[in-house]
Amino acid sequence: MDQVEILVIGRHPEIxxxxxxxxNNNPAWNATGCITDQEAISAFKTQDFALVLLGGGIEEQSEQDLCAYFRANKPDIKITQHYGGGSGLLSAEIYEALKSNQL
Known part of the structure; x- marks a missing residue:
């Protein structure tokens, strides 16, 4: 089974x-992290992501621009917010987002 590629964007390096x-604790998932919008767009161009996870601290305009870019280049891309909380919440957010694009 191929891993699900997940693009994680956040402004705080430690988080x-x-x-x-x-x-990446889930063997079915492979996360790529980016801090800047430019890094995220560059990674998006070179990898086939199934999901974009938006972390905290992203300015509203950046978030809108990124979402518009991702959807323009891959209309079926799933984009979800991660608001913080424990790993159980993070996993639930990812499972929910991935489930929503299944037939």
């Missing part, structure tokens, strides 16, 4: 690293 580690 981003923690989220990536938690996501």
């Amino acid at each position: 981003l690293q923690t989220v990536i580690r938690l996501v």
Whole structure:
């Protein structure tokens, strides 16, 4: 089974690293973390992500621009917010977002 590629965007390096580690605890998932919008767009161009996870601290305009870019280039991409909380909440957010695009 292929791993589900997940793009994680966050503005706080320590929190981003923690989220990536938690996501990668699930052997079915592979997270790539980005701090800047430019990094996120660059990664999006080179990998086939199934999900974009938006972390805290992203400015509203950046979030709108990123979402518009992702959807323009991959209309079926799933985008979800991660508001913090424990790993159980993070997993639930990811499962819910991935489930919503299944037939």
